[in-house]
Amino acid sequence: xxxxxxxxxxxxxxxxxxxxxxxxxxxxxxxxxxxxxxxxxxxxxxxxxxxxxxxxxxxxxxxxxxxxxxxxxxxxxxxxxxxxxxxxxxxxxxxxxxxxxxxxxxxxxxxxxxxxxxxxxxxxxxxxxxxxxxxxxxxxxxxxxxxxxxxxxxxxx
Amino acid sequence: xxxxxxxxxxxxxxxxxxxxxxxxxxxxxxxxxxxxxxxxxxxxxxxxxxxxxxxxxxxxxxxxxxxxxxxxxxxxxxxxxxxxxxxxxxxxxxxxxxxxxxxxxxxxxxxxxxxxxxxxxxxxxxxxxxxxxxxxxxxxxxxxxxxxxxxxxxxxx
DNA sequence: TTTCCGTTCATACCAAAGGTTGATTTGATG
DNA sequence: CATCAAATCAACCTTTGGTATGAACGGAAA
Numbered sequence: 005x006x007x008x009x010x011x012x013x014x015x016x017x018x019x020x021x022x023x024x025x026x027x028x029x030x031x032x033x034x035x036x037x038x039x040x041x042x043x044x045x046x047x048x049x050x051x052x053x054x055x056x057x058x059x060x061x062x063x064x065x066x067x068x069x070x071x072x073x074x075x076x077x078x079x080x081x082x083x084x085x086x087x088x089x090x091x092x093x094x095x096x097x098x099x100x101x102x103x104x105x106x107x108x109x110x111x112x113x114x115x116x117x118x119x120x121x122x123x124x125x126x127x128x129x130x131x132x133x134x135x136x137x138x139x140x141x142x143x144x145x146x147x148x149x150x151x152x153x154x155x156x157x158x159x160x161x
Numbered sequence: 162x163x164x165x166x167x168x169x170x171x172x173x174x175x176x177x178x179x180x181x182x183x184x185x186x187x188x189x190x191x192x193x194x195x196x197x198x199x200x201x202x203x204x205x206x207x208x209x210x211x212x213x214x215x216x217x218x219x220x221x222x223x224x225x226x227x228x229x230x231x232x233x234x235x236x237x238x239x240x241x242x243x244x245x246x247x248x249x250x251x252x253x254x255x256x257x258x259x260x261x262x263x264x265x266x267x268x269x270x271x272x273x274x275x276x277x278x279x280x281x282x283x284x285x286x287x288x289x290x291x292x293x294x295x296x297x298x299x300x301x302x303x304x305x306x307x308x309x310x311x312x313x314x315x316x317x318x
Numbered sequence: 319t320t321t322c323c324g325t326t327c328a329t330a331c332c333a334a335a336g337g338t339t340g341a342t343t344t345g346a347t348g
Numbered sequence: 349c350a351t352c353a354a355a356t357c358a359a360c361c362t363t364t365g366g367t368a369t370g371a372a373c374g375g376a377a378a
Contacts, residue, residue: 059216
């Protein structure tokens with residue numbers, strides 16, 4: 005029994021000490037009230053009250069607090085294009101090849117054909133070819149138009 | 162005292178009834194154990210245990226549940242360009258003139274210098290001048306860079 | 319009034335972009 | 349294997365864009 009008590013938590017130890025003190029107190033009460041009429045009942049009532057209090061105290065200390073979950077919905081504004089998702093439909097419609105798309109994306113960032121060629125390890129000629137092919141597919145005549153249309157179609161952020 | 166008990170809640174009444182039953186039980190126990198050695202201590206221990214249990218029970222029943230507030234964030238999509246508001250701060254910083262801004266906006270729509278000239282009833286030379294001035298002010302070298310930067314700064318939809 | 323800035327335009331030159339044709343290689347597809 | 353699309357590059361040419369310089373005009377500020 006003693007080992008069990010020692011194994012418990014701090015609360016259990018405190019409870020044990022309190023119990024000991026109370027038992028002493030009760031013993032004293034017993035001696036004091038032994039000559040009084042109905043002393044036995046008064047004594048039992050005191051014990052009942054005190055231990056009820058102890059029980060309440062122990063319960064409040066040890067019991068997991070009941071949780072009442074209050075749900076508050078909070079609306080958060082999110083910009084639609086924060087996570088840019090490519091418009092696959094339009095992209096497929098245009099039928100751009102991998103390289104053409106890459107060139108288009110770099111164009112939109114303001115790079116010149118020569119810079120795009122350097123970036124993709126291509127010759128200027130190749131970039132021009134890709135550019136012209138994608139202009140044809142998009143039905144435009146200038147890179148600025150291609151950029152403008154690509155942004156509106158959601159092909160580019 | 163009795164009126165106080167009646168004023169309470171259902172739990173209090175149940176507690177009262179339990180108490181009465183227990184008192185009867187205890188009285189019976191007292192009669193049974195009165196002949197046993199240390200009957201008094203056993204009896205008191207029983208009372209202590211029982212009322213501790215009652216206290217715990219009462220505490221658990223009556224304890225106010227702690228409120229746990231859970232905030233659920235609900236995402237609301239907002240179209241990026243539904244209400245385009247020009248970034249006045251950046252616009253002032255760049256110190257673009259009226260004409261330069263007009264040229265920039267038409268550039269962003271994919272128009273050539275000649276088309277811009279026709280649209281604004283200007284000569285090609287004038288458009289070129291405005292273009293170069295705004296390139297200087299924006300610190301760029303190509304129209305595509307100007308467009309890209311202007312969009313990022315929120316000067317253009 | 320003078321000065322400054324924006325606007326307008328011209329000329330000239332060079333760089334970049336755009337367009338065309340043709341050729342080669344490579345990987346996938348039937 | 350034959351074929352086709354994608355990708356690569358070259359050569360050539362035209363158009364457009366960008367830079368530099370200069371000049372004229374008008375309005376606003378010093």
